[in-house]
Amino acid sequence: xxxxxxxxxxxxxxxxxxxxxxxxxxxxxxxxxxxxxxxxxxxxxxxxxxxxxxxxxxxxxxxxxxxxxxxxxxxxxxxxxxxxxxxxxxxxxxxxxxxxxxxxxxxxxxxxxxxxxxxxxxxxxxxxxxxxxxxxxxxxxxxxxxxxxxxxxxxxxxxxxxxxxxxxxxxxxxxxxxxxxxxxxxxxxxxxxxxxxxxxxxxxxxxxxxxxxxxxxxxxxxxxxxxxxxxxxxxxxxxxxxxxxxxxxxxxxxxxxxxxxxxxxxxxxxxxxxxxxxxxxxxxxxxxxxxxxxxxxxxxxxxxxxxxxxxxxxxxxxxxxxxxxxxxxxxxxxxxxxxxxxxxxxxxxxxxxxxxxxxxxxxxxxxxxxxxxxxxxxxxxxxxxxxxxxxxxxxxxxxxxxxxxxxxxxxxxxxxxxxxxxxxxxxxxxxxxxxxxxxxxxxxxxxxxxxxxxxxxxxxxxxxxxxxxxxxxxxxxxxxxxxxxxxxxxxxxxxxxxxxxxxxxxxxxxxxxxxxxxxxxxxxxxxxxxxxxxxxxxxxxxxxxxxxxxxxxxxxxxxxxxxxxxxxxxxxxxxxxxxxxxxxxxx
Numbered sequence: 001x002x003x004x005x006x007x008x009x010x011x012x013x014x015x016x017x018x019x020x021x022x023x024x025x026x027x028x029x030x031x032x033x034x035x036x037x038x039x040x041x042x043x044x045x046x047x048x049x050x051x052x053x054x055x056x057x058x059x060x061x062x063x064x065x066x067x068x069x070x071x072x073x074x075x076x077x078x079x080x081x082x083x084x085x086x087x088x089x090x091x092x093x094x095x096x097x098x099x100x101x102x103x104x105x106x107x108x109x110x111x112x113x114x115x116x117x118x119x120x121x122x123x124x125x126x127x128x129x130x131x132x133x134x135x136x137x138x139x140x141x142x143x144x145x146x147x148x149x150x151x152x153x154x155x156x157x158x159x160x161x162x163x164x165x166x167x168x169x170x171x172x173x174x175x176x177x178x179x180x181x182x183x184x185x186x187x188x189x190x191x192x193x194x195x196x197x198x199x200x201x202x203x204x205x206x207x208x209x210x211x212x213x214x215x216x217x218x219x220x221x222x223x224x225x226x227x228x229x230x231x232x233x234x235x236x237x238x239x240x241x242x243x244x245x246x247x248x249x250x251x252x253x254x255x256x257x258x259x260x261x262x263x264x265x266x267x268x269x270x271x272x273x274x275x276x277x278x279x280x281x282x283x284x285x286x287x288x289x290x291x292x293x294x295x296x297x298x299x300x301x302x303x304x305x306x307x308x309x310x311x312x313x314x315x316x317x318x319x320x321x322x323x324x325x326x327x328x329x330x331x332x333x334x335x336x337x338x339x340x341x342x343x344x345x346x347x348x349x350x351x352x353x354x355x356x357x358x359x360x361x362x363x364x365x366x367x368x369x370x371x372x373x374x375x376x377x378x379x380x381x382x383x384x385x386x387x388x389x390x391x392x393x394x395x396x397x398x399x400x401x402x403x404x405x406x407x408x409x410x411x412x413x414x415x416x417x418x419x420x421x422x423x424x425x426x427x428x429x430x431x432x433x434x435x436x437x438x439x440x441x442x443x444x445x446x447x448x449x450x451x452x453x454x455x456x457x458x459x460x461x462x463x464x465x466x467x468x469x470x471x472x473x474x475x476x477x478x479x480x481x482x483x484x485x486x487x488x489x490x491x492x493x494x495x496x497x498x499x500x501x502x503x504x505x506x507x508x509x510x511x512x513x514x515x516x517x518x519x520x521x522x523x524x525x526x527x528x529x530x531x532x533x534x535x536x537x538x539x540x541x542x543x544x545x546x547x548x549x550x551x552x553x554x555x556x557x558x559x560x561x562x563x564x565x566x567x568x569x570x571x572x573x574x575x576x577x578x579x580x581x582x583x584x585x586x587x
Contacts, residue, residue: 002194002195002196002197002198002305002306005196005197007197008195008196008197008198008407009407009410009411011053011076011196011197012053012073012074012075012076015053016029016033016034016053016060016073017029019034019056019060019332020034023332024037025037025343026038026063026064026330026331026332026341027060027063027064027332028344030070030087030088030091031084031087031088032072032073032080032081032083032084032085032086032087032088033050033059033060033070033071033072033073033080033084033087033088034060034063034070034071034073034088035063035069035070035071035088035091035092036063036064036065036069036070036092036344037343037344038064038065038341038342038343038344039341039342039343039344040065040069040094041094041164041166042094042095043094043095043096044094044096044163044164044166045094045096045097045098045099045162045163045167045168045169045172046069046070046089046092046093046094046097046098046099046163047067047068047069047098047099047101047156047159047160047163047172048068048069048070048071048072048085048088048089048092048098048099048100048101049062049063049068049070049071049072049100049101049102049152049156050070050071050072050073050074050080050084050085050088050100050101050102050108050112051072051074051079051080051102051103051105051108052074052075052076052077052078052079052080052217052404052446052447053073053074053075053076053077054076054077054193054195054217054303054304054305055216055302055303055304056303056333057300057301057302057303057332057333057334058152058153058301058302058303059071059072059073059152060073060332061331061332061333061334062153062156062157062331062333062334063331063332064329064330064331064332064334064341065164065328065329065330065331065339065340065341066160066161066164066327066328066329066330066331066337066339067156067157067160067329067330067331067334068101068156068160068331069092069094069160069163070088070089070091070092071088072084072085072088072089074446074447075404075407075408075411075444075445075446075447076195076196076404076407077195077217077403077404078107078404078407078408078445078446078447078450079102079105079107079108079110079111079112079446079447079448079450080108080111080446081111081442081443081444081445081446081450081451081454082110082111082112082114082115082118082442082443082451083115083439083442083443084111084443084446085100085111085112085114085115086115086118086119089115089119089124089126090119090124093124096125096169097124097125097126097127097169098119098124098125098126098127099126099127099128099129099159099163099169099172099173099176100112100115100116100126100127100128100129101128101129101131101152101155101156101159101176102128102129102130102131102148103130103131103132103147103148103149103152103216104130104131104132104144104145104146104147104148105147105148105217106448106490107446107447107448107449107450107451108130109130110448110451110489110490111446111451112128112130113128114451116128125169127169127173129155129159129173129176129177129180130148131148131151131152131155131180131183132144132145132146132147132148132180133146133148133149133150133151133152133154133180133183133184133185133313134146134147134148134149134151134185134186134187134213134215135184135185135186135240135241135244136186136187136212136213136221136222137213137215140244147215149185149187149215149216149265149302149311149313150185150187150216150263150265150301150302150311150313151180151183151184151185151313151315152302153263153297153301153302153313153334154179154183154261154263154313154315154325155176155179155180155183157324157325157329157334158175158176158179158321158324158325159172159173159175159176159179160329161324161325161327161329162175162176162324164327165324165327175320175321175324178318178321179315179321181246181247182246182249182315182316182317182318182321183313183314183315183316184241184244184246184313184314185241185263185265185311185312185313185314186213186237186240186241186311186312187213187214187237187265187267187309187310187311187312188210188211188212188213188214188221188233188236188237188309188310188311189205189210189211189214189221189267189307189308189309190205190210190211190227190270190308190309191204191205191269191306191307191308191309192204192205192307193267193268193304193305193306193307194305194306195305195394195403195404195407198394198403200395202217202398202403203219203398205221205224206224208226208227209224209225209226209227210224210225210226210227210228211223211224211309212224212225212236214307214309216267216302216303216304217304217401217404219401230274230277230278230280230281231281233278233310234278234279234280234281234282234285235281235285237282237311237312238282238285238286238289238312239285241312241314242289245316246316249316251289251290251291252290257290257291257292258290258291258292258316258317259291259292259294259316259317259322260286260291260292260293260294260314260315260316260317261293261294261295261296261297261313261314261315261317261325262279262282262283262286262293262296262297262312262313262314263296263297263298263301263312263313263314263315264278264279264282264296264297264298264299264310264311264312265297265299265300265301265302265303265310265311265312265313266299266300266303266309266310267300267303267304267307267308267309267310267311268300268303268304268305268306268307268308268309269306269307269308269309270308270309270310272298272299275298275299275310276298278310279296279298282312283296294317294322294325295325295326301333301334361423361426361427361428361432362428362429362432362466363466364427364428364429364430364431364432364466364467365429365466365467365468365469367468367469368429368430368431368464368465368466368467368468368469368470369424369427369428369429369430370469371429371430371464371469371470372420372423372424372428372429372430372432372433373424374430374470374576374577375420375424375430375433375434375437376417376420376421376424376433377576378572378573378576378577379413379416379417379420379437380417380576381569381572381573381575381576382413382416382417382569382572382573383413383414383416383417384572385568385569385571385572386406386409386410386413386565386568386569387410389406389564389565389568390406390407390409390410391406392406393405393406393409393561393564393565394406394407394561396558396559396560396561396564397561399558401561404447405447405449405561405562405565406561408445408446408447408449408450409445409449409565411444411445411446412440412441412442412444412445412449412450412453412454413441413445414444415440415441415443415444415445416437416438416440416441416453416457417437418440419436419437419439419440420433420434420436420437420440422436423436423437428466429464429465429466429467430461430464430465430466430470431461431462431464431465431466432461432466433461434457434458434460434461434464435457435458435461437457438453438454438455438456438457438458438461439454439458441453441454441457442454442455448490449499449562449565451489451490452486452489452490452499452562455482455485455486455489456482456485456486456503457482458485459478459479459481459482459484459485460475460478460479460481460482461478462478462481463475463477463478463481464478471520472514472518472519472520472523473514475510475514475520476507476510476511476514476523479503479506479507479510479511480507480511482503482507483500483503483504483507486499486500486503487500487504495541496541497538497541497542497560497563498560498562498563499560499562499563499565499566501534501535501537501538501541501560501563502531502534502535502538502563502566502567502570503531503566505530505531505533505534506527506528506530506531506534506566506570507527508530509523509526509527509530509531510523510524510526510527513526513527520577521574521577521578524570524573524574524577525574525577525578527570528567528570528571528573528574531566531567531570531571532567532570532571534563534567535559535560535563535564535566535567536559538559538560538563538564539556539557539558539559540556541560542556
């Protein structure tokens with residue numbers, strides 16, 4: 001379990017603060033994460049990596065000369081927001097563009113792509129690479145669905161070395177993609193991990209058993225076996241990876257022996273000495289298979305809090321990739337060779353986050369300002385119901401996911417209320433209040449749900465505007481816009497076991513009731529009951545999206561956490577509408 005923390009919700013921020021305080025030679029803090037505290041070569045590609053916190057040395061420990069230019073740091077096991085990605089990338093840019101690198105998880109893909117679009121719109125060239133090395137998370141035919149685990153380090157290191165050597169953006173992306181194509185990983189776990197403040201691990205493994213194919217967020221394995229000996233574990237890991245040799249490569253007596261970088265990664269609680277015993281046999285097996293091991297790495301590179309487990313990565317080299325892998329680097333958690341790094345000077349921010357620009361509040365009608373107070377009341381009700389159910393939401397999410405939904409929702413809705421209250425106090429209308437709250441929710445919650453809730457609030461704001469009194473028709477159209485935007489952006493559809501399974505029937509019921517002439521309160525009440533039934537019905541669905549997809553069978557009989565939280569919030573808002581009728585209602 002995680003023993004040392006203050007407030008669980010503050011753990012990630014306090015961890016970053018301590019990391020920067022102890023590693024100021026390499027990094028400085030900026031809004032959203034960290035960047036180099038050393039000078040980078042002008043007019044070279046900047047490599048910005050990132051993901052959720054809880055995986056150190058990934059991602060912040062890999063920032064430094066010869067490695068990443070910056071790391072975006074989300075909440076625990078939750079993807080960083082698009083705003084965080086944008087902030088770090090904008091700061092790290094050396095003048096010719098940014099390559100974003102991250103693991104292939106739904107939330108990371110959503111947020112990094114959003115940031116990429118924003119950077120491009122501002123004229124900054126931006127490209128992305130989603131690492132997908134975990135062979136257990138999807139079959140080879142669906143390799144684009146695989147998640148990224150310890151193979152992150154090979155892609156990030158090669159891309160950063162190419163950038164340091166002056167490669168163009170196209171050339172840097174090409175070697176990063178080639179590295180991704182030539183990297184395979186496979187892992188096991190003996191115990192689950194526990195988030196700060198958590199009473200139970202995200203998943204458990206029966207005593208004397210081993211979970212095979214787990215993910216770095218505590219996603220349950222796809223199989224269980226008895227705990228093997230160290231040699232037997234080495235044989236399992238190597239044999240699995242050698243069944244999938246990258247295209248264009250072969251092991252043959254008639255050709256030169258292929259060169260691979262083996263990485264035996266500890267997930268958090270397996271001791272280095274144990275890893276060395278396992279690697280002893282890994283090295284023998286690789287040699288017996290006709291492979292040449294180049295620069296083996298044994299230790300912790302991508303962890304999962306206190307999970308007891310390990311993974312083996314094989315990175316299949318060619319001459320260029322080997323040169324880039326062996327290039328000098330100087331980062332807090334990864335150093336090799338000799339490299340000169342000149343400290344930044346002259347106005348560099350050494351710690352703390354950059355100040356945010358003051359929010360501009362456009363003019364709004366008195367009716368819309370009155371509607372904004374109702375928006376704030378609805379968000380406060382949402383915060384109360386999320387706080388009351390956060391532990392249960394996390395428990396549901398941990399059945400087949402990573403267990404962070406409750407914490408993420410708490411952070412997001414709290415930030416939304418604070419932002420909305422500030423906007424209302426400064427005379428904002430309904431739309432501006434929703435925009436501000438949505439941006440804050442997405443920024444602080446991270447994860448897929450953070451992006452989707454931020455999008456939903458913004459869509460409702462688009463419909464309400466700041467110039468007139470919100471009415472039932474405008475609210476129904478806003479909910480319709482939210483559903484359309486979420487399905488377009490997240491690609492989920494009804495039946496995929498996501499919050500869409502609640503949002504769509506809620507939208508349909510609300511629209512129908514409003515078209516029948518019901519008041520907003522009446523229409524919302526009918527639709528809220530429909531939403532609750534839809535949330536309950538997700539217990540019978542198999543997840544087809546997100547981190548729960550590889551463990552679909554485990555979630556049968558349990559509702560989707562995102563669907564449950566949406567139904568809870570919808571019901572809480574109805575209670576607010578009953579108590580507070582500042583919104584104009586049509587008979």
